[in-house]
Amino acid sequence: MTTRPRSRSLRTRLLVLVTAVLVCVCAAMALTTVFAQRAYLLGHLDNRVSDALERNVGGAALHPELIRDLAFLDEGGQPAGMLAARVDAEGDILSAAVVGHDAPPRSLSTAQTDALKGIAPDGSAHTRTVPGLGTYRVAALDASGIRVLTGLPMDDVLDTLSGLVAVEAAVAVAGLTAAGCVCAVVIRRQLRPLGRVAATAVEVSHAPLGPGQPTGLTRVPERDTDPGSEAGQVGAALNRMIDHVEASLAERRRSEERMRRFLADASHELRTPLASIAGYAELMNRGTDRLEPGLAWRRVNAESARMRSLVEDLLLLARLDEGRPLQTAEVDMAALVAGAVRDARAAGAGHVWQLELGLDGPALVLGDEARLHQAVANLMANARVHTPAGTTVTATVESTATTCVIRVRDDGPGIPPALLPTVFERFTRADSSRTRAGVLEGGSGLGLAIASAVTTAHGGRIDVQSAPGRTEFTLELPVTGPPPAGTATVARTAPV
Structure with missing residues (x-):
């Protein structure tokens, strides 16, 4: 009655373990893919930022005396959503604007320019969130005192990564569901022999083993004793144990039978000389003339010697059985x-x-x-x-x-x-x-x-x-x- 709950518990633990392993593998693969794609997309975006920054620095160099000039944003070919700023030596924003769709550049507010402060003009790319505009990839460059900051929006990169994560999540869920079903079926089939072995063990544990009870115990079926599997090894070991138990029971019953026969034979052997001694003693008490006293005493002594020899032999066997030195x-x-x-x-x-x-x-x-x-x-x-x-x-x-x-x-x-x-x-x-x-x-x-x-x-x-x-x-x-x-x-x- 306790076999099936234990078997289900084992199946559940195995299924949870396999599922956890699969989740870890899927998570590791998804994270690796996302990080690799993110690195690739950011690298491509950083190249575009660097190109735009160099072009903007070149445009600003046409009028070096105008430290707040953003006229280069009016040039054709500027991507929509690009922002640019002029920076002083302390890193403060002197002027900043963003390129619109089919519209002239729009100046940034104070809150938006504050988000661009502190970027070193060394050409390295940084990620900043600009209020009202979104997340940007930003870099600044100092070319002979002409300091220009340029940024491109990261919306395409973030959208691509979000879509990739969503697709991988859906694929992972579908794959884990299918793998879980397959694992459940496989584990259930693989544990069936173990369940039958456990059922056999329970049946043997309930078998009567007392005196007079039959000794034929249930065995694990031969199909569940394949040494090539762990469940088969357990089944074979259980069968060997049952063989040992039956052999021990048979030996115990043979020993009990020998003991009963020994006690019966010993009683019979002792009864014979005792009966002779009692008979001659009774005749001697009656004082019958037909019995010579010397003959009676000789028979009594002979039967006593016989009984004493038998008892000594029995004691010797008992001592040897006890293993006395x-x-x-x-x-x-x-x-x-x-x-x-x-x-x-x-x-x-x-x-x-x-x-x-x-x-x-x-x-x-x-x-x-x-x-x-x-x-x-x-x-x-x-x-x-x-x-x-x-x-x-x-x-x-x-x-x-x-x-x-x-x-x-x-x-x-x-x-x-x-x-x-x-x-x-x-x-x-x-x-x-x-x-x-x-x-x-x-x-x-x-x-x-x-x-x-x-x-x-x-x-x-x-x-x-x-x-x-x-x-x-x-x-x-x-x-x-x-x-x-x-x-x-x-x-x-x-x-x-």
Whole structure:
């Protein structure tokens, strides 16, 4: 609702600006033309004044003793309206007259002669207004003591300039009117895309973005996103912003969905051991003979340990999500992985465990040793729990100048393709094709999520590739520095 007034205001401002520029240009051209024409006409008139002055001085020189004589005005060829005067040494007017139309020269009044005083007899032209006669171009000359003043009327010059100004004003008004109409049409057409962009922005601002609302937002039409125009650039930028908003909304909804699923799964995982503990406690309270007290306590302790492990895993993930700083020390990943392989062999004697080292020096990583050990141990526990007995599990440690790579590879049945995209999400479990001992043996589904979170917290990355007969988890971590120069490469494959 506010788009059109703003658009009209912008069009009005642009039109006023363009009109002001055109007015300034027209005014400058008109003034230049008027001043140039005035200079030309005055120059021509000054030449005529000079010619008439010299002729009058020549006429007065015929009778130098007559200092008031204006007989030269009676000569033929004197232009009508010309005035002449005799001047004394102080510049006062001794006598003055004006040539009439088909009439003898007429003497000037005192008021009229007063308007001609103070003109130096140097031949330079001056403009004077003579009462009752109008504006004159006047010059005086002293020729061997004969001082004569001559003037010609400026009516023709002033009329010509007035007519020129009137014509230029009319042309300027007509031109400005036509230019204003054209500019208004052009500006209106050029601002239409901007108006559509603004309308799209208003529609997006009114779109519901709350939970459960559709995320499809209106876009600026493709015709209004041409990068060759400013309005198109604005439209393209608005579309990119809308894309970012939709992506953020989609990510927020996915995050909310993951959180809801996480809370539901956590509640379910905690409910199971709590139900077992409550059941055995109730049987112990009843004192039934069918239940051995030692067995009940062992089950209660086992379920308590399971629940405590789950809670500790959840707390660890919460700390990692909050970005809490980890303990930092230099960790030898080769030794850490070797220890994790030994622990895995003790827990899964039915598997074949191997360790491969391909190092260009010490595989030193700056991080939390306990958490890194937990991440590697979780990868091996995943291979042990989700593959059948007799499966060969190989742990590989490689180092370069910038990264340390740990790979855990097995030749088990593989991870189902549908599960691969979510394998590092919390409470994700494999189906029976990769589960050896059922859900309880398979754990809570937090092992790989913890491994991923720990790796990310150390500035590394984790990945998995799986096919029937080969599943490989790859964990990359930044090393503390380049390996020492001249260190020999160590490569070893050995059962552990």
